[in-house]
Amino acid sequence: MAEWVLTWTTFTPLLGAVVVLCLPARAVDVIRAVATAFTVPSLLLAGWLLLHFDPSNTAPQFVQRAWWIETYRIEYFVGVDGLSLAMVALTALLSFLCMLASYGIERGVKGYFALFLLLETGMLGTFVALDLFLFYVFWELMLLPMYFLIGIWGGPRREYAAIKFFLYTLLGSVLLLVVLLYLYFTPEPHSFDMTALGALVRDRIPLSVQLLLWFGLFIGFAIKIPAFPFHTWLPDAHVEAPTAISVILAGVLLKMGTYAILRLNYGILPEATLAPLWGYPVAFWVLGALGTFNIVYGALCAMAQQDLKRLVAYSSISHMGYVMLGMAAFTPQGINGAVLQMFNHGTITAMLFLLVGVIYDRAHHRDIDGFGGLAAIMPIYTGLTGFAFFAAMGIPGLSAFISEVLVLLGAWPVYPGLAIVAASAMVLTAGYLLWALQRMYLGPPNPKYADTGWEINGRELCTLLPLAAIVLFLGVYPRPLLALQSPTLVELIERVQRAVPEPSETMLAETANGG
């Protein structure tokens, strides 16, 4: 029974998509209800996984494996460990909440919900797949629904945004395909097993080739994160996508980049991860330095935005920088902070996009300077926005504070310079968020909206309050999540560090052989 849990978690939404397609297109309410209902089992099963997961075991759990194509040694191989479990839970939660946030969709309801459910299967599958081929299939499976969801139900420039997203991510994933094939052919017998490949290809690929493969993977994943200079698709896609899709994009899809780097770059090519480059390890340059640059760059871009959604989109780039920095440090605090930040950013940015959606549904614009004094008109909404903004700023007591401080604590002993820059950038974050808060919510109410009687409604509150509760809970008591992930992550960075040959030992061995 336990071995089927992940399969059911992953494929129930797909089943839902088929059911939705069979419903008559006019029964809009039924379609919405059925689609929402089909996200519930995944959510419940994810909760079950959280309860039954054994944190001390660093190997994948709830594993199910069977041959898919035996002649080519392709497997159906799924499992979760401390790295992917929180992501599975986040995906299931956000998918459910986004279903509720999608009830405003009027046109092509059937197609929308069917594609959304297909997308959920793709996302969950990517996190649970432990066979590279399967991983690639799920990874690509997300592209098609996303293209249509942005392209059909998006804003005015949706076509441009959709194809840009599609081409960028496909470019990334074909690089992944080439690397995947190379890795597959290296060991004898050939293998796609993500958990074993690291050991199988070790010592079989020269370091120079490993570096090429490493960068091939990195570019593919950096597009997803998105790291500068591969980020230009993100503001367009976010701004044009419907609210729920923005939430999924920022809340889940961006995390896939960093997740995959940890799983593939770190797990399979550890030697290249820490190979020296201009006096520092590779990870320092492309994750640490680039991550820190992302923090500052994203914050500065966010500050310059007039469009609230664009501001939130750039803030994502900034916050994902902390994840990269934490990954680069190779300290227990750093890596724990990074993965915790992935989860926290997922919940906080989801709140931000949902809140943007609430105001956009009412005003039909998102111009920050076009509001003013909303606090007087919509007190509850303003209160929630303030909460989310403070959470994004990293105010103590809310979840992002813990993860960002862990990242900085982890980075400080290794790269103090980067830690100082990253910490200082928090001022910029506070700057753009408080400035936006002031312009939109404080001051005299804009006469245009004074008598509209807008306030957030019950359904919207249902989507926001669970996230707020999680943000608050993890801000006060992050231990449960840290305890789940920490052993796996610490084992991972130790494995990477062990893979780097110690120069002295090698020399000793050579001397011994020579003698």
Added chain:
Amino acid sequence: MGPIDSLRWFVPELVLVCTLLVVIVVDLVAAGRGGGRSSAWPGILAVLGAGGAVAATIGVPTLGLPGLVGAAPRWLFGRMLVLDPFSVFFKVLLGLALLAAATMALGSREVRRRPNEGEFFTVLLGAGFGTMLMAAAGHLLMAYLALELLSLSAYVLTGFPRHDRRAGEAALKYLIYGGVASGVMIYGMSWLVGLTGAMDYAGIRHGLLQLAPASRGAFFVALVLVLVGFGYKIAAVPFHMWAPDVYTGAPLPVAAFLAVGSKAAGFAILLRFLHGGIGSEGAIAAVPAAELLALAAFVTMTFGNLAALGQTNMKRLLAYSSIAHAGYALLGVVVLGETGLQAVLLYLVVYYLMNLGAFWAVMLVANHSDREDLEAFRGLAWRGGAVPAVALAIFLFSLAGLPPLAGFIGKFYVFAAAMGEGWYWLVVAAVLNSVVSLYYYARVVRTMFLDQPAPGDPPLVFRIADLGAVGALSLLTVYFGVRFGWLLERTMEAGRVFPG
């Protein structure tokens, strides 16, 4: 094996030839009785004939038809034709291509109810017969004759819409290019015969093993000249120039047959020539043949994709796309081992499903609007064409190579074969090409789904019967994308060429 004994192993082809003769007679009778009005009988007979040929290949135990699957490899008609798993595989694939083209033609406005409709099906059956011979030819003379049979039939089919300037121009271009290419090819064949003293593939391979090192240059020249002829059939750059015009000018069923059947037959004859006639040892190892093929693959896919970017006519777009796909398939030909051969076979099956489906979906829309340009597809999904639009989207994304569709599996194995032999630069070029190709495939999808229908665009009504084939092909495209084990086993069985 002598001619009479061979007949038992020649049943599928015989079925086609007999059907062809019957169609001629039926057409005469129908024309005489109906006073020039067209009849559906030639088309129905052609469909039955093609189906019969496939059935005779696979075998129908309940009817006592033994079939050819699993028969021991052997020579037929002296050393003219070869019966081996490879040729059986292609008999099925090419028979299905013929079946599909005939069925398409039955529902095509460009073919049906035209005065010379019967002739169309006669010539189509001839072309199908030619493709089957190409896959089985084990002798240079036979290969040439089979190729010419297909070519001559194809010229006529292309020019079928009489008094249509585009079709006439296309047929003439096709004829001229084809004449030059086959002339060059037979010249190359004469060099090969001169070098080896044999015309059957086993003899050639034997002769090449004993070829003096001094003659290797001559061998390379002969090889290149022969490859020109095959390259023309599969529309590889730089012998592709006919394809866009011919696909545009020819009726859609013919374009589909050329893209699916004729191209597969071209690959069949090329693969048998390389694997059966040239082999992988001896003179071939000393000349840069693989490098030449790699270059052809690279240029073909890159050119095809770049040229497709700007197309606004669906037939033309699919023509360039099919050039690009010949390039992908050539990746597997570059690898002269068994893995490459199997990968190409798998690719051809997958390509059959998705490309045929794409042409068919275009035909459904063209039947309604009489237009094949992109504009005719605007907002298709929102004005009654949801099923063909979804199906066409599946075919196009499959052509782009996105999982979990069959096109990805095809590409994956071809890339894997090339990767396994160390052709890294070629694989990188191929995956980048896939990204480029997505742009123009997605543009069609965008037009169908993302664009709203203009006020003047007519609503479309499709009959269930029209949608059956397209729906079935799209379901198969998805199915084989997920469950490709069966397909893989079939290609592994077929991927062994009878050495003779």
